[in-house]
Amino acid sequence: MDGIHDLGGMEGLGAVDVDAPPFTHDWERRQWALSKNLAVPAGTIDFWRHGIERMDPKTYLSVPYFEKWCLNDLTHFILAGEFTLEEATSGTTKRTGPRAEVRNLEVQRHRLSSNEVRFDRPAQTEAVFAVGDTVTTQRHGHSGHTRLPAYARGATGTITHHHGAHLYPDDGAHGIETAHHLYTVEFTAPELWGDNANPNDTVLLDLWEPYFARP
């Protein structure tokens, strides 16, 4: 979708605050822990991300980073029917459950190291492209979740790596599990940004086969 989250290349946003630390407030640490300890019922990582993409653009730009995560986690609990809107806005529930088991530091360390999720899947089709091929991306996206950024649409680049088939986020956001061949594509900076860009510079993106125009 042409959403506010698709920021690559947007101008006028000012300087980067290079000294900003990972966390400023305790509630940010708390939200990080919540997102990684609640089984947020988004179904797929793709639909979780798409939830953030569907925030009001003004809100997206104005609320702090981890507040987006909070609102998005609540949204997914509500969509899945596990919380009501009233429970979320009041922050309390009459539908209490048995106290959850405590995960101590060692348990958490184990959870982190065993959380190495893989997204590659057996390929169902032969790869259409190979390393070294020139490819051009689709000129138009679609209104759902996609990982082809607007700045790289209709652009021509060179495949530098082929990663086999990976879960396809555009379908994953609808709860449909498909896998397509994934490639790293290198675009020259002038191809993306015009002749004033340094011709020595490149941008590399990981893109799925359906994002390319057919040869």
Add this chain to the structure above:
Amino acid sequence: MSTFDSDKAAETHRHLHSHMPSDPALRVKALESLAVERGLVAPESLDAWVELYADHIGPKRGASVVARSWVDEDFRARLLDDAAAAIREFGFEGHATGHLKAVENTKETHNLVVCTLCSCYPFSILGMSPAWYKSVAYRARAVREPRAVLSEFGVDIGADISVRVWDSTAELRYIVIPERPAGSDGLDEAALAALVTRNSMIGTDRDLKGTS
């Protein structure tokens, strides 16, 4: 069970933002209270997770990997071939590193990592990402004017050096292997690791100091 209803997600977001207290601390407290009352998580588990990231998971992990790549050619080859497998030699595998890829800086090239669409980051090996990495300014500008962004970090790249910007659009995650600094001869692996900055592994730092 998720409905995968995109429009309903948009509507719910709007409702929550309009009807919840505006202070983000209260919003997070509401989520925590609900989750605890419902028995979905214990507050002590959240404390432990915060402690894990504060004291145990962080860029020192990535720095150890980089230092080994400077002293052990075979390890470096394994790291560049399959970083997700190579970091298992340290027990550093985990969250968001299942498809880790290491990219090396050379005299002729500089690598910079960004996620323009959200904020993807190799947490298990670098810890929590700095706030600037998640900022709209960095996400918008890193792909379009990487040299201007780098100069804001105090890094000036010669025009003849190629800047390669990696936009983390899929589930691959990237770690930059900076060059070993001059003047670091004779240092052991632990001393070398102390020279590696977090930013150098994202690409917003380049010339590391040879002494700590």
